Amino acid sequence: MLALRERSRSLDPALLIVRRGQRDYLSVFFTREASSIQKLADLRGRTLVLQAIRSTSAFALPRAELARAGIPLVAADEAGADPGSVRYVLALAEVNQAVWVLHGKGDAGAFNEGDWAALPEKIRSQLRIFARSRPIQRGLIAFRGDLQAATRQKLEQAMLGLHEDEAGRAALARASGVTRFERLTPAAKQAVLDWAPVLLTSRNR
Amino acid sequence: MRTSSIGTRYATYVAALALALVVVALAAAGAIALGQLRVVQQELRKAVAAARAADDERALDGAARYLGVHLFNPLYQLDVERLNEAIEQTRTWLPVVSFLVADRDGLILTDGTSTNTSYGEGVLGPLPRDATPTPILVRRGTETELRFRVAAGGVAAGWGIVTLAEPPWQASLRRLEERRTAELWSGHRTSLLSLGGLVLIATLGLGLLTSLLLSRTLARPLTEMSRAAEEIASGNLDHPLTLDSPDELGDLARALNRMATDLRAHEEALRAERSDLAAKNAELERFNYTVSHDLKTPLVTIRGFAGLAGTDLVAGHSDAVRKDLGRIVAAADKMHRLLDDLLELSRIGRVVHPPEDVALSDLVREVVELLKGQLELKGVVVEVAPHLPVVRADRRRLLEVLQNLIGNAGKFTGAQTRPQIEVGCRQGEGERVFYVRDNGLGLEPRFLERVFGLFEKLDPGGQGTGVGLALVRRIIEAHGGRVWAESEGLGHGSSFCFTLPGAAPAAAQAPAQAAAAAS
Numbered sequence: 001m002l003a004l005r006e007r008s009r010s011l012d013p014a015l016l017i018v019r020r021g022q023r024d025y026l027s028v029f030f031t032r033e034a035s036s037i038q039k040l041a042d043l044r045g046r047t048l049v050l051q052a053i054r055s056t057s058a059f060a061l062p063r064a065e066l067a068r069a070g071i072p073l074v075a076a077d078e079a080g081a082d083p084g085s086v087r088y089v090l091a092l093a094e095v096n097q098a099v100w101v102l103h104g105k106g107d108a109g110a111f112n113e114g115d116w117a118a119l120p121e122k123i124r125s126q127l128r129i130f131a132r133s134r135p136i137q138r139g140l141i142a143f144r145g146d147l148q149a150a151t152r153q154k155l156e157q158a159m160l161g162l163h164e165d166e167a168g169r170a171a172l173a174r175a176s177g178v179t180r181f182e183r184l185t186p187a188a189k190q191a192v193l194d195w196a197p198v199l200l201t202s203r204n205r
Numbered sequence: 206m207r208t209s210s211i212g213t214r215y216a217t218y219v220a221a222l223a224l225a226l227v228v229v230a231l232a233a234a235g236a237i238a239l240g241q242l243r244v245v246q247q248e249l250r251k252a253v254a255a256a257r258a259a260d261d262e263r264a265l266d267g268a269a270r271y272l273g274v275h276l277f278n279p280l281y282q283l284d285v286e287r288l289n290e291a292i293e294q295t296r297t298w299l300p301v302v303s304f305l306v307a308d309r310d311g312l313i314l315t316d317g318t319s320t321n322t323s324y325g326e327g328v329l330g331p332l333p334r335d336a337t338p339t340p341i342l343v344r345r346g347t348e349t350e351l352r353f354r355v356a357a358g359g360v361a362a363g364w365g366i367v368t369l370a371e372p373p374w375q376a377s378l379r380r381l382e383e384r385r386t387a388e389l390w391s392g393h394r395t396s397l398l399s400l401g402g403l404v405l406i407a408t409l410g411l412g413l414l415t416s417l418l419l420s421r422t423l424a425r426p427l428t429e430m431s432r433a434a435e436e437i438a439s440g441n442l443d444h445p446l447t448l449d450s451p452d453e454l455g456d457l458a459r460a461l462n463r464m465a466t467d468l469r470a471h472e473e474a475l476r477a478e479r480s481d482l483a484a485k486n487a488e489l490e491r492f493n494y495t496v497s498h499d500l501k502t503p504l505v506t507i508r509g510f511a512g513l514a515g516t517d518l519v520a521g522h523s524d525a526v527r528k529d530l531g532r533i534v535a536a537a538d539k540m541h542r543l544l545d546d547l548l549e550l551s552r553i554g555r556v557v558h559p560p561e562d563v564a565l566s567d568l569v570r571e572v573v574e575l576l577k578g579q580l581e582l583k584g585v586v587v588e589v590a591p592h593l594p595v596v597r598a599d600r601r602r603l604l605e606v607l608q609n610l611i612g613n614a615g616k617f618t619g620a621q622t623r624p625q626i627e628v629g630c631r632q633g634e635g636e637r638v639f640y641v642r643d644n645g646l647g648l649e650p651r652f653l654e655r656v657f658g659l660f661e662k663l664d665p666g667g668q669g670t671g672v673g674l675a676l677v678r679r680i681i682e683a684h685g686g687r688v689w690a691e692s693e694g695l696g697h698g699s700s701f702c703f704t705l706p707g708a709a710p711a712a713a714q715a716p717a718q719a720a721a722a723a724s
Contacts, residue, residue, distance in 0.1 A: 093286035095321075099314065103283055120321035 013192055014152075015159060017139030018179040024138055027061040028116050029131035031108040032101060040069050040131050043086045047076055049097045049106030050088045056136075057112035058094065064195070065133045098123050136195055137188065141181060156183070213416050220412030227404045235393050242389060246382050253378055261349075262342065265369075268299060269340035269353035272365055277357040280306060285315050292317035300370035302348060306355070307332075308363045332364050347371040426454045433461055442469040492659055499660045499671070500543060503536035510536070539670075543660075546672035550659070550679060558599040565593035565639070568600070569628050572607040576615060583624055585615045590629030594637060596705045602680045609673040610641040610701045619646030619696065633704070642700040648692035656690055674701075681705070 016023060029048075031037045037046070043066070051058035063073050072085035081087070089106055091097045097109040098119055108130070116129065141159065143152050162168035163180035172178040184192075272295065279287035292304045292315070304317045307328045316323040333341055333354050340353035351367045370376070426448050433446050442465045448458040514529035569589050573580070580587065596603070611626060618624035627642040648656065655661050657678045660671035681688040685706045692699035 092284065095285045096283065099283050099285050103308070105283060120319070120324055122322060122324040126325070 011142040012145055013140045013142045013184055013189055014156065015141035016137055016182045016184045016188060017141065018182055019138045020177050021179055022114075022138050023182070024135040025057065026113055026135045027057045027065070027110050027133040028113050028129045029062065029065075029108055029110045030098070030101070030116065030127045030129045033126055033128050035107065035128075037108055038130055040066060040071060042130075043108060044071060044084045046086060046107035047105075048073070048086050048088045049091050049100045049109040051094060051097060051111060052090055052092060055111075058097070058110060058115070061133045061136065062110035065131070095119065095123070098127060102126055137192055139178075140184070140192060215419050216412040216414075216416035219415045220408040223411060224404060224408045227408075228401065231397055231400055231404075235397060238393065239389070242386070246386070250378060250382070265342060265349065265351055266340060269351050269365075272367070273353045273355050274357055276306060276355045276365055277360075277362050280308070280314070280355050280362040281357075281360070283308075283314070285321075288315050289317050295367075299367070300376070302368040302370050303366075304368075305366040306363060307366070309361060311364070314363065328364065328366060423454070426450070426458065430454075430458060430461060433458075433465075437461070437465050437468065442466075442472070495658070495660045496547065500540060503540040503543070506536035507533050543670050543672075546670045546676070550672055550676055558601055560597050561600055562595050563598050563600045563603055564595050565630070566591075568604055569593065569607060569611075572604060572611055575608060576612055579612065580615045580626075583615060583618055585618065585624040585626055587611065587626045587628065590627070593628075593630055593639075598684055598705055599680075602683070606677050606680050606703070607641070609677050613673065613701075614641055614643035614645060614699075617646040617699075618643070621645050636704050636706070638702050638704055640700045640702040642698065644698040646699070647695045647697040648690060648699045649695055650692070653690045653692060657688070677701075677703075 029040065029043075037043065048062065050062060053059055066073050066086060072082055073088055074081040074085045076087040076089045078087075089100070091100050091105075091109075094111050094115040097106075097111055100106050101109045102123065110133075113132075116124070119127075143155070159181045160183065162172055172180065276288060276291055278284075279291060288306050292301070292306070295301055295304065305313050305323060305328065306315050306317075307313050311328050311332065313323045313326045313328060315321050330343075330352070331341060332352055333339060336356075336359070340351050343350040343352070345368075347370065349369045349371075351365075351369060353365050353367075355362045355365055371379070429446060429448060433444065436442075436444050445462045445465060446458040449455055450458075510529040510532045514526050514533070517523075517525035517529060566589060573587050573589075607628075611628070614626045615624070621644055623644075625644050628640070629642070630637055630639050632638070657674045658671075659675040661674070662671040678688050681703045686704040688701070688703040690699060690701050
């Protein structure tokens with residue numbers, strides 16, 4: 001959405017998506033219990049196991065946090081990369097990320113904090129978290145800038161009241177487990193906009 | 206028909222016993238049949254298993270080879286998610302109980318579940334180590350464990366350990382067995398229930414029949430006898446049992462009836478004896494009174510004239526002394542007669558002569574002859590009825606009776622100028638009544654009974670002792686008869702009647718005769 005907004009210059013975030021009760025979430029960086037890695041900087045020259053490029057929490061957020069720390073992230077097979085950068089491999093699934101770290105196919109991994117909680121106990125007990133990203137909103141509803149105000153108002157009213165009746169709640173649940181929509185507060189809107197340059201910058205690298 | 210409690214109880218015992226026997230028999234038959242069925246099923250299963258074992262092993266070998274290749278890429282890449290998907294997919298065509306995938310170190314990578322509780326554990330037991338893809342088959346009960354290498358192109362990625370439920374054909378066979386067994390059980394149960402229902406109805410009928418039978422043959426007679434025993438115990442002896450069966454119950458009923466009869470006889474005898482005893486006591490009281498009174502009179506006379514005789518003797522009045530002594534002698538004679546009569550009266554009860562046939566006509570004639578002087582003196586005419594019967598009696602005592610009665614009739618003629626005495630016999634109510642009738646003085650009604658009392662004298666100046674009629678009564682009653690007096694009053698004569706139970710029918714009688722009359 002941020003990329004579209006960047007391109008069109010007309011998208012206006014207006015509503016917050018509350019999914020499974022969460023308004024926002026964050027990514028965790030983890031490694032083996034016995035690993036010497038203690039902070040993001042320790043990842044330099046090592047391999048980070050991520051899920052897939054399309055993933056927000058298991059790729060974009062970790063990349064953004066590394067970028068914010070000034071640490072470049074490059075593909076493991078990229079030739080001529082800076083030795084001080086972090087190499088990444090893609091495991092395609094969160095559980096694979098954890099298993100790869102345990103089996104030495106990577107030195108650390110990063111994904112959503114909810115996936116950390118969902119790991120099998122026998123696997124999670126052999127890992128530890130050494131860093132966390134800043135939280136980010138779970139999802140946003142944005143309107144085109146040239147949309148008529150009356151139409152936008154009616155759409156907002158309809159979406160904000162969806163969770164108040166049985167049929168609306170059922171429709172929200174079918175839409176990837178959405179609990180309800182809330183109006184985006186100015187502070188939250190500003191936080192989203194603050195993420196934009198970091199995310200967009202790391203993406204374009 | 207009403208059933209009794211004892212009948213119902215024994216009928217219940219019989220019915221319960223019959224029911225239990227039939228149920229046990231049915232259960233035993235069912236158990237034997239099912240046991241045979243299980244033997245057949247086991248033999249069938251063994252035969253089918255033997256025929257299918259080789260095919261099974263070939264099929265499992267093929268499955269192991271397929272999985273060994275199919276799991277290679279995800280295992281080699283440590284792609285747990287794809288391994289889990291492959292395990293899940295395998296469950297669609299194999300009866301997987303558990304599925305473990307281990308890495309090259311023999312450590313379990315996944316068990317196909319979201320919790321993956323086996324992760325990191327070492328695989329126990331042997332693993333196929335050589336390059337050949339032959340899996341290891343281990344059978345545990347109905348389950349089969351399949352251990353195979355996950356490899357491709359000579360490169361090993363790890364192992365798979367799959368536990369399979371019993372083969373589908375075996376499961377089908379087992380389900381078939383179970384279904385058939387269930388059907389057989391169901392059929393057998395239905396048969397058992399049907400038979401049980403019939404048996405229940407039959408035993409209920411048997412119980413009812415037994416109850417009725419026992420009520421008729423045992424309980425009801427017992428109840429009747431119990432009631433009869435209670436009647437007897439309460440003194441009611443007039444309700445004999447009507448039960449007349451040829452068995453022990455009949456014997457018991459007859460014994461009860463005999464007991465009731467004996468009790469009744471004893472009771473009647475006792476009542477008669479008690480009555481007789483009371484009468485004798487009363488008589489004894491009268492006797493004591495009378496004896497003491499009548500014996501005292503001569504003694505007073507003797508004492509009085511003895512005193513006068515002494516006085517006259519001192520005064521020298523010899524004539525007066527002689528008269529006094531005469532009166533003393535007369536009083537002593539009277540006492541003597543009284544004592545003789547009393548002795549005779551008492552002897553009647555103690556001395557019994559053997560009974561004999563006595564022709565009354567002859568006996569009357571003999572009495573008239575004995576009293577001839579007395580009767581002739583008063584000109585009394587005695588008439589004896591013809592055909593007087595022969596009686597069974599003590600002849601001497603009967604003679605005394607007639608002598609007293611005829612003698613009294615001749616004595617108390619009153620003012621009758623043509624005194625007559627009639628001796629005869631008439632038919633009473635079921636008995637013969639003998640009588641001595643006269644037309645003499647007669648009796649007032651109040652004396653009709655008293656005349657039979659001891660020392661009762663209607664003529665105080667008479668020479669008699671007043672014992673005669675008491676003697677008559679004692680003799681007649683000793684023979685089992687009765688005696689009484691009849692009179693229409695003074696001046697109308699009187700009749701003295703008596704009965705004798707041993708009186709024979711009138712036969713062989715002497716011809717009618719008129720006794721000689723005086724003058």
